[in-house]
Amino acid sequence: MTKPIIALDFKDMEAVRIFLKPFNESLFVKVGMELYLQNGPDIIKEIRNQGHEIFLDLKLHDIPNTVGQAMKGLGNLDIQMVNVHAAGGSIMMQRALEGLRDSGSTASLVAVTQLTSTSELMMQQEQNIQSSINDSILNYATLAQKSGLDGVVCSANESAMIRDALGASFLKVTPGIRTPEDAKGDQVRIATPEFAKLNGATHIVVGRSITQDTNPVAKYHQIKKAWETDVK
Ligand SMILES: O=c1ccn([C@@H]2O[C@H](COP(=O)(O)O)[C@@H](O)[C@H]2O)c(=O)[nH]1
Numbered sequence: 001m002t003k004p005i006i007a008l009d010f011k012d013m014e015a016v017r018i019f020l021k022p023f024n025e026s027l028f029v030k031v032g033m034e035l036y037l038q039n040g041p042d043i044i045k046e047i048r049n050q051g052h053e054i055f056l057d058l059k060l061h062d063i064p065n066t067v068g069q070a071m072k073g074l075g076n077l078d079i080q081m082v083n084v085h086a087a088g089g090s091i092m093m094q095r096a097l098e099g100l101r102d103s104g105s106t107a108s109l110v111a112v113t114q115l116t117s118t119s120e121l122m123m124q125q126e127q128n129i130q131s132s133i134n135d136s137i138l139n140y141a142t143l144a145q146k147s148g149l150d151g152v153v154c155s156a157n158e159s160a161m162i163r164d165a166l167g168a169s170f171l172k173v174t175p176g177i178r179t180p181e182d183a184k185g186d187q188v189r190i191a192t193p194e195f196a197k198l199n200g201a202t203h204i205v206v207g208r209s210i211t212q213d214t215n216p217v218a219k220y221h222q223i224k225k226a227w228e229t230d231v232k
Contacts, residue, residue: 003028004193004223005055007175007207008035013043020050022217028080030205032057044077053080055173055205059112060096061085068095075103081173083153086111086140093147108171111144112153113137116176119188133189134158138165145170156191156201163200175205179223182209193227 007030010016016035020027029052035043036058047054056079060067067084074082084096097109113136114123120133129136141152141162151171154162159172176190184190185208196204206223213219 001228002203003053004177004220004227005030005173005203005205006210006220007032007057007205008047009207009211010035012039013046016043016047019211019216020047020052023220026051026053028053028055028203030055030057030207033059041077044079048078055079055081055083056107057083059083059085061088062092064089064092064095067092068099071096071099071109072103075100075105075107077105079105079107081108081110083110083112086113086144086152090143090147093144093149097148108150110151110153110171110173111140111147111149113140113144113158114154116155116174116189117186122188134161138162141166141170151202155189156196156199156204157189159196159201160199168200168202171202172200173203173205174201175207177204177206177223178209179226193223194229194231197227197229198231 005028008016009032031043031054044054060070084093093111100109114133123129123133123136137154137158138161144152145166151173153173155176156174159174162172174196176187177193178190179192193204204227210216210219
């Protein structure tokens with residue numbers, strides 16, 4: 001069972017240090033654009049030195065050569081998971097994977113399908129995709145699998161569909177996790193940890209529900225328990 005991934009959406013390492021200090025255990029954390037782009041690769045070294053696993057969530061999306069070369073560089077960091085946008089296309093995803101493996105990295109490479117902040121209506125009107133959001137997500141997930149990637153980022157509302165179509169071992173990394181008492185914020189396609197578990201998610205990503213709680217350690221353990229408990 002994978003640990004819930006905590007999204008460290010903080011502005012600097014000092015804020016990360018303060019957040020991580022009360023946790024007396026090894027965690028799986030996510031470093032995203034806010035933290036990485038303002039602090040650079042040193043942040044990865046320090047978090048790894050504290051014994052935590054890292055999902056580097058930079059969502060690369062550019063022409064294949066640029067993404068391939070960038071991935072080659074990121075592969076030199078000691079990270080366990082990294083991602084691209086599936087909308088960049090199959091050639092871009094293949095070059096990303098080649099770049100990552102050329103660097104010797106064994107990190108999982110996953111592709112974002114539709115952001116969990118996107119509704120079906122937004123997708124249809126703003127991206128001009130005239131299918132259901134589930135069809136779009138399954139299309140991107142299928143493309144990612146054919147491109148050799150390890151899995152996708154989707155919401156837990158789509159993880160059962162992807163599991164049934166593409167297999168249980170294809171990773172379904174699911175942000176947009178909320179407990180019933182949490183604020184939805186800018187997320188649209190949300191689910192509880194229990195729902196994610198029941199519906200084939202392989203990983204859950206939780207940010208503000210933990211980081212902005214008055215007792216982050218207790219909230220993390222509440223979510224971890226809900227995620228790990230077997231549901232019949
Ligand atoms: O589709 C996606 C892809 C990535 N994310 C990231 O996950 C966390 C979620 O944070 P919350 O505070 O729990 O909403 C955040 O870092 C996003 O960049 C996502 O939400 N949806």
